[in-house]
Amino acid sequence: MRSRTSGREWQDKTARNMLKLGLIDSDPAADLDWQAAADRLADVTIVDADAADAVLVAGVDAANQAAAAGHHVLLLPGSLCNADDAARLAAPDGIVVMLAATGRFRPSIQEVQAVNSAGALGPLGLLRIHRWMPAGAPVSIACLAEQLDLANWLFDTLPSEIYAVRRGESGSYAHLHLGFPGDGMALIDVATTLPAGDDYYSLSLIGGDGSVYADDHHNMHLLYAGGQPEAVRGGEGVTGLVNLLGEFTTAISEGRPADPGTIATAAALRVAEAAERSIEAGAPLRLDATGDGYELG
Amino acid sequence: MSSAENSTVFRCAVVSVVKHAYVPNGVVKHPRFDLVVVCDDTDQPDWVHERNQLYADEHGIPYVRGIEQAIAEHDVQVAVISSEAERHCDLAVRCAAIGLHVVQDKPMSNRVSECDRVVAAVAEHDVRFMMWNRNFLPAVVEAKRVLDEGRIGRPYAFHVDFYFAKDSGPPKGSRDPDEPPIDWLERQIEAHADGSDGGVGVEAMGELKIEGIYPLAYIQHLAGCRVERVYARTASHFHQANADNDVEDLATVTLEMENGLIGTLCIGRIGAASHPDIGEIKLHVLGETGGLVISEARPEVSVYYRNQPPQEFRHRRMAIDLDYQLMENFAGAIDSGRGGILDAATSRDIAATVQAAVDSGKSGKVEDVA
Numbered sequence: 054m055r056s057r058t059s060g061r062e063w064q065d066k067t068a069r070n071m072l073k074l075g076l077i078d079s080d081p082a083a084d085l086d087w088q089a090a091a092d093r094l095a096d097v098t099i100v101d102a103d104a105a106d107a108v109l110v111a112g113v114d115a116a117n118q119a120a121a122a123g124h125h126v127l128l129l130p131g132s133l134c135n136a137d138d139a140a141r142l143a144a145p146d147g148i149v150v151m152l153a154a155t156g157r158f159r160p161s162i163q164e165v166q167a168v169n170s171a172g173a174l175g176p177l178g179l180l181r182i183h184r185w186m187p188a189g190a191p192v193s194i195a196c197l198a199e200q201l202d203l204a205n206w207l208f209d210t211l212p213s214e215i216y217a218v219r220r221g222e223s224g225s226y227a228h229l230h231l232g233f234p235g236d237g238m239a240l241i242d243v244a245t246t247l248p249a250g251d252d253y254y255s256l257s258l259i260g261g262d263g264s265v266y267a268d269d270h271h272n273m274h275l276l277y278a279g280g281q282p283e284a285v286r287g288g289e290g291v292t293g294l295v296n297l298l299g300e301f302t303t304a305i306s307e308g309r310p311a312d313p314g315t316i317a318t319a320a321a322l323r324v325a326e327a328a329e330r331s332i333e334a335g336a337p338l339r340l341d342a343t344g345d346g347y348e349l350g
Numbered sequence: 351m352s353s354a355e356n357s358t359v360f361r362c363a364v365v366s367v368v369k370h371a372y373v374p375n376g377v378v379k380h381p382r383f384d385l386v387v388v389c390d391d392t393d394q395p396d397w398v399h400e401r402n403q404l405y406a407d408e409h410g411i412p413y414v415r416g417i418e419q420a421i422a423e424h425d426v427q428v429a430v431i432s433s434e435a436e437r438h439c440d441l442a443v444r445c446a447a448i449g450l451h452v453v454q455d456k457p458m459s460n461r462v463s464e465c466d467r468v469v470a471a472v473a474e475h476d477v478r479f480m481m482w483n484r485n486f487l488p489a490v491v492e493a494k495r496v497l498d499e500g501r502i503g504r505p506y507a508f509h510v511d512f513y514f515a516k517d518s519g520p521p522k523g524s525r526d527p528d529e530p531p532i533d534w535l536e537r538q539i540e541a542h543a544d545g546s547d548g549g550v551g552v553e554a555m556g557e558l559k560i561e562g563i564y565p566l567a568y569i570q571h572l573a574g575c576r577v578e579r580v581y582a583r584t585a586s587h588f589h590q591a592n593a594d595n596d597v598e599d600l601a602t603v604t605l606e607m608e609n610g611l612i613g614t615l616c617i618g619r620i621g622a623a624s625h626p627d628i629g630e631i632k633l634h635v636l637g638e639t640g641g642l643v644i645s646e647a648r649p650e651v652s653v654y655y656r657n658q659p660p661q662e663f664r665h666r667r668m669a670i671d672l673d674y675q676l677m678e679n680f681a682g683a684i685d686s687g688r689g690g691i692l693d694a695a696t697s698r699d700i701a702a703t704v705q706a707a708v709d710s711g712k713s714g715k716v717e718d719v720a
Contacts, residue, residue, distance in 0.1 A: 176587070178585060178587040178588070178600050178618070178620075179600060179602060179616060179618065181511065181602075181616050183509070183634055185636065185641050214583070214714065216581045216604060216716070218604065218606065218612060220506060220507070220610060220612055221506075226506070226507060226612075226636065228507070228604065228612055228614065230581055230583065230602060230604045230614075232583045236583075236585030236586070236587055236600075237585075238583040238585065238600075238602045239602075240509075240602050240604075240614050240616060242507065242509065242614070242636075244507070244636050244641070246636060246637075246638060246639075246641075247640065247641055248639055248640055253641060253643065255634075255643075257511070257630065259513070259600075259618065259620050259624060261521070261522065261587055261588055261621070262621070262623060263621075263623050263624055264513075264620060264624040264625065264630075266630060270632075270643045270645065335716070336715070336716060337581065337714065337715065337716065339714075
């Protein structure tokens with residue numbers, strides 16, 4: 054375990070009610086981001102695992118072991134492969150277990166939801182998300198669920214209809230078409246076919262009274278270094294992580310589940326699994342009478 | 351070879367101009383096309399004759415009640431049709447039958463069977479046909495160039511957002527239950543003043559039928575493939591006229607195309623409050639080795655000043671060469687006797703895709719494209 058805490062930070066923070074976070078299953082590049090995020094919070098510090106009262110881990114088993122040992126848990130994105138995994142997550146009384154996915158916590162997305170939840174957009178009509186990444190790996194259920202969680206959150210309900218298609222030899226592209234109760238709808242596409250380099254994200258949300266666009270395309274600078282200029286994204290830095298850590302620490306201090314909690318994560322995974330079934334069937338699925346599962350028809 | 355090297359000038363009849371003057375106005379942006387007469391059937395209602403007469407007066411050309419008579423008297427080679435939607439194809443068939451090439455406003459028709467008649471007539475009489483389209487907007491031309499150069503590898507997914515940030519009468523939910531539903535044609539006639547009368551006709555049409563050909567033509571132009579299957583969600587989300595007439599003002603469409611290609615479309619008349627300009631119109635294309643994000647409105651100039659009228663666009667498109675390029679393409683098709691962008695058969699396929707989307711929106715199922 055690496056400690057990224059400088060002596061000066063330690064001195065500044067020890068006087069407060071500090072959450073000590075151990076980065077067990079992280080990598081050096083991500084460690085730097087977690088450290089940078091912790092640096093921006095008065096009540097979080099990064100420590101060695103054996104001194105931690107909260108840990109960042111990968112996998113359900115590791116999360117459950119940590120929780121059983123009395124640690125609050127941040128679970129790395131991608132750790133939950135399906136809804137069953139989410140159901141296996143244990144959160145003993147007084148322990149906060151939270152998926153460390155920054156989707157809801159990115160500043161741009163928080164702005165979208167702030168406008169939406171204030172009612173400024175009116176009844177929601179349409180959500181469009183493009184999530185394009187490099188790497189070429191299959192688009193996993195966990196990856197789809199990250200975007201579906203945003204859809205569920207913004208519409209504040211589960212989709213009532215799901216149609217999906219997948220393309221690419223390795224399943225490197227997936228497109229989801231959702232209907233929501235009332236007349237809301239969403240299109241989400243996730244690709245892992247970009248060449249090595251930056252990813253691309255775009256989210257637009259249109260309601261009866263207005264719309265909001267969070268689009269990397271709008272936030273590109275230009276670099277002139279000969280030939281055609283290069284687009285340089287104006288990124289959001291580590292603010293998403295800062296926001297996530299803020300919610301995690303607040304949930305711990307208030308003795309409540311984190312938001313989003315494992316219920317929301319499991320719901321998004323169930324929708325992603327329904328999308329996979331739609332892909333296999335080549336037909337849409339509908340929310341069943343229980344309101345908790347999906348069926349063909 | 352530019353068509354300008356052929357000096358033949360085509361004499362054009364404006365065959366009904368009750369809707370968008372931008373079509374005949376665009377036609378004459380090309381030096382090889384002249385407007386010589388406006389004409390329409392004698393049995394049309396007064397408001398139709400009034401609009402035709404007004405256009406004729408504005409352009410200093412005669413208005414003749416009687417289409418065949420006008421064409422015979424004015425030595426016409428091209429018909430430019432911008433009537434109510436349900437008359438489009440019948441007028442096109444009649445004009446093709448007397449040997450005229452046809453430029454037609456959108457939609458091709460509100461019935462695929464009518465589009466089939468045009469395809470047959472154009473083939474039988476060996477004339478050229480072009481649906482008015484936006485495929486030569488600068489941004490679309492740039493997108494096509496990038497794809498043709500192979501800059502993102504083989505493209506496999508095409509996404510278009512095509513929103514018009516316009517109001518269309520009173521908002522949904524604003525009608526008193528005791529008031530009668532909004533009459534579609536009356537609403538469209540009233541909307542002519544602000545140019546939001548794209549759906550003019552007796553039969554109500556949603557955004558898919560009114561505007562769908564533009565974004566679907568982008569996808570067809572860039573992908574070069576037919577659509578085979580469609581899944582759509584549709585809603586009357588914004589406007590009372592759409593709700594009263596059971597036609598959508600918002601739709602999302604998944605397009606499964608030949609060769610495994612995927613397309614999607616978001617389309618809507620989303621209200622003037624939703625965007626400072628005409629709307630967020632974008633193309634996203636994914637290829638096997640890259641991706642392309644295009645703003646259809648670019649290039650544009652931003653204009654802001656004190657006391658600026660609220661209806662005035664803040665961001666203004668510029669360097670638009672669309673009209674000339676469309677007509678240059680059409681002149682080339684006439685000269686060569688073949689081809690042309692958005693010809694009858696391609697337009698018919700797009701109309702069939704639109705119909706499948708409308709059907710899917712109602713059935714909730716995936717629909718095959720006829």
